[in-house]
Amino acid sequence: MKPASKWSDTFRYAAEGIVTALKSERNMKIHLLAAVAVLLAAAYFRLPGRDVALLLIVIGLVIAAELVNTALEAVVDLVSPDWHPLAKTAKDTAAGAVLVAAIIAVCVGCLLFYEPVMAYFQQ
Numbered sequence: 001m002k003p004a005s006k007w008s009d010t011f012r013y014a015a016e017g018i019v020t021a022l023k024s025e026r027n028m029k030i031h032l033l034a035a036v037a038v039l040l041a042a043a044y045f046r047l048p049g050r051d052v053a054l055l056l057i058v059i060g061l062v063i064a065a066e067l068v069n070t071a072l073e074a075v076v077d078l079v080s081p082d083w084h085p086l087a088k089t090a091k092d093t094a095a096g097a098v099l100v101a102a103i104i105a106v107c108v109g110c111l112l113f114y115e116p117v118m119a120y121f122q123q
């Protein structure tokens, strides 16, 4: 039986997974840059803590969806390197999950930034 891994190993493997996804997935880099830009904008417009918490939730949702999508792509490429309709379904639906999360994140961002941005330009 495989020996139980330590907590530190668990975190290290998870960090390796995140770094691998960041290096290999262009979309992951875009999501991360967008997240940093949104959080900087939230600080600039002094969004209340509750709104920042909502932004963190949707940012986490998008990044987690992209990580799962990356994992699924790797598994599909491993088990089905040749074209297969089920491989297509798996990859397309996983990509769809990222798209849904990203659309929700953009909607939440628009709702939260609308008032402070309008107030800024009406000054």
Ligand SMILES: Nc1ncnc2c1ncn2[C@@H]1O[C@H](COP(=O)(O)OP(=O)(O)OP(=O)(O)O)[C@@H](O)[C@H]1O
Binding pocket: 025, 026, 027, 069, 073, 076, 080, 081, 082, 083, 084, 085, 087, 088, 091, 092, 095
């Ligand atoms: N083995 C396969 N069988 C059938 N269709 C596939 C297969 N591999 C990829 N595809 C199709 O090609 C699309 C792109 O697959 P690919 O592995 O290149 O993902 P990707 O474009 O790199 O995704 P991402 O941008 O999220 O990294 C999939 O969504 C799917 O429709």
